[in-house]
Amino acid sequence: MQPVYSSTAIHGQKGDSMRNTQATQPLFKLSKPGRRAARMPACDVPTMPVEKLLPPEALAAEPPALPELAEPDVVRHFTNLSTLNMSVDTHFYPLGSCTMKYNPKRNERLVSLPGMADLHPYQPDDTLQGLLRLLWELQEMLAEIGGLKAVSLQPAAGAHGELTALLVARAYFRHLRQPRTRVLAPDSAHGTNPASAAVAGFESVTVKSTPRGFVDLEDLQSKLDDRVAVFMITNPNTLGMFDQQIRHIADMVHAAGGLIYLDGANMNAILGISRPGDFGADMMHYNPHKTFSGPHGGGGPGAGPIAVREMLEPYLPVPVVVHEGERFGLEYDRPHSIGRVRSFFGNVGVLVRAYCYLRTHGPEGLRRVSENAVLNANYLLSRLKHRFDVPQGDRCMHEFVASAARLKAERGVSAMDLAKRLLDYGFHAPTVYFPPIVREAMMIEPTETESLETLNAFAETLLAITDESPDLLRSAPHSTCISRPDEVQAARKPVLTGGA
Numbered sequence: 001m002q003p004v005y006s007s008t009a010i011h012g013q014k015g016d017s018m019r020n021t022q023a024t025q026p027l028f029k030l031s032k033p034g035r036r037a038a039r040m041p042a043c044d045v046p047t048m049p050v051e052k053l054l055p056p057e058a059l060a061a062e063p064p065a066l067p068e069l070a071e072p073d074v075v076r077h078f079t080n081l082s083t084l085n086m087s088v089d090t091h092f093y094p095l096g097s098c099t100m101k102y103n104p105k106r107n108e109r110l111v112s113l114p115g116m117a118d119l120h121p122y123q124p125d126d127t128l129q130g131l132l133r134l135l136w137e138l139q140e141m142l143a144e145i146g147g148l149k150a151v152s153l154q155p156a157a158g159a160h161g162e163l164t165a166l167l168v169a170r171a172y173f174r175h176l177r178q179p180r181t182r183v184l185a186p187d188s189a190h191g192t193n194p195a196s197a198a199v200a201g202f203e204s205v206t207v208k209s210t211p212r213g214f215v216d217l218e219d220l221q222s223k224l225d226d227r228v229a230v231f232m233i234t235n236p237n238t239l240g241m242f243d244q245q246i247r248h249i250a251d252m253v254h255a256a257g258g259l260i261y262l263d264g265a266n267m268n269a270i271l272g273i274s275r276p277g278d279f280g281a282d283m284m285h286y287n288p289h290k291t292f293s294g295p296h297g298g299g300g301p302g303a304g305p306i307a308v309r310e311m312l313e314p315y316l317p318v319p320v321v322v323h324e325g326e327r328f329g330l331e332y333d334r335p336h337s338i339g340r341v342r343s344f345f346g347n348v349g350v351l352v353r354a355y356c357y358l359r360t361h362g363p364e365g366l367r368r369v370s371e372n373a374v375l376n377a378n379y380l381l382s383r384l385k386h387r388f389d390v391p392q393g394d395r396c397m398h399e400f401v402a403s404a405a406r407l408k409a410e411r412g413v414s415a416m417d418l419a420k421r422l423l424d425y426g427f428h429a430p431t432v433y434f435p436p437i438v439r440e441a442m443m444i445e446p447t448e449t450e451s452l453e454t455l456n457a458f459a460e461t462l463l464a465i466t467d468e469s470p471d472l473l474r475s476a477p478h479s480t481c482i483s484r485p486d487e488v489q490a491a492r493k494p495v496l497t498g499g500a
């Protein structure tokens with residue numbers, strides 16, 4: 001068949017193979033003794049041997065075995081390496097749950113301004129007034145969007161926000177002298193929810209979902225007692241469905257004395273439309289790197305600000321950004337605080353980008369972001385649903401979970417095969433095999449920043465791929481420099497020498 005290429009660059013065409021091989025050679029292998037990036041004129045000021053400047057214990061016996069290279073070797077190496085990965089700037093990236101929207105370059109420029117980038121966290125507050133004001137305003141905006149009273153910008157990622165909020169809940173119940181030991185989460189929850197509960201010292205208990213993907217109220221009720229501290233819920237959930245029982249669920253949990261934690265990873269669907277605090281949440285986190293366009297992937301950076309209801313405010317981590325009149329400062333003196341969860345002020349670079357994003361869109365613009373994210377997801381769903389079952393129905397929020405189970409039964413082709421084959425056509429794969437309650441799951445989140453043309457190209461490609469020969473699909477991708485690594489081994493025993 002004729003590949004339907006996306007309008008963006010095509011990943012790893014045949015002609016790239018030379019470049020790919022070179023880029024995967026480690027710099028140590030390219031080293032030639034004596035090769036240098038630059039040759040400077042002889043120094044015309046007196047030199048000082050390093051032995052005179054540093055104590056002996058700070059000096060290595062041998063100089064480190066660094067590779068010796070010319071500047072073009074280094075630039076080509078890293079530039080070529082950077083092209084081996086897909087990115088939001090080069091490819092459509094419908095990785096469900098991760099909200100891989102376009103990262104506006106304007107925000108990168110603003111965060112690189114010397115007044116931002118050259119600040120040092122040890123500077124006196126008086127010289128940081130601009131940044132502190134910006135962070136304070138961000139706290140206010142996040143409180144407003146969430147419908148909750150108080151915000152901490154400290155946590156360094158969504159999962160870290162979950163952990164921080166659960167520690168806040170623990171401190172709250174300890175203060176009330178209630179020994180609550182359990183945290184509940186639905187079986188559709190992101191793995192970080194039960195993991196955070198365990199790290200925070202709680203026992204994690206799973207609540208069943210109904211076939212439509214909503215919380216099974218009977219199962220929830222049977223697990224609610226005075227051992228339950230928190231029910232963690234993602235809404236819209238990881239199936240891309242808004243659980244309209246949420247107000248009722250919150251009433252049930254509150255009646256049992258527990259708190260509602262809202263995993264805010266899916267806030268992209270409801271910005272300016274509905275607020276967690278209004279539908280019953282007591283605490284939540286944001287993923288600014290998802291919802292507010294911070295560049296992410298490859299392990300970071302992220303941030304995970306949390307927002308909480310008034311009664312939980314005293315337990316927030318320190319410092320909190322506060323102001324008196326026109327003066328902004330960091331408050332550390334909070335006797336009930338759980339203490340520090342991160343150094344300095346949090347991941348400021350990500351927070352500043354989030355601030356720029358929020359100010360760029362404004363309240364009306366944010367609502368349009370969510371409306372368009374939901375529209376794009378529903379458009380893709382409607383183009384794909386005749387070929388893929390979507391067990392949770394034919395309407396979704398900002399993402400949906402399609403199942404390749406029928407295709408697997410009919411043609412022996414799995415969700416993983418489709419995901420891998422998409423790479424050959426210049427599309428990043430959707431999230432596959434999550435959430436685990438859908439067989440052969442493909443979780444597709446286009447985001448609001450994609451054009452109709454890109455959505456059409458993706459849908460046409462995915463549909464066309466389903467007709468390709470099963471052998472071709474099962475051995476895909478065919479155009480990348482590595483086809484199907486053993487993902488477990490690759491993580492546990494990475495080969496860093498490029499010897500293969």
Ligand SMILES: *Cc1c(COP(=O)(O)O)cnc(C)c1O
Pocket residue numbers: 097098157158159160190192193234238263265266287302303304
């Ligand atoms: C991404 C995500 C998280 C974790 O957030 P990180 O910032 O990656 O730590 C938690 N829950 C859901 C539903 C997510 O999609």
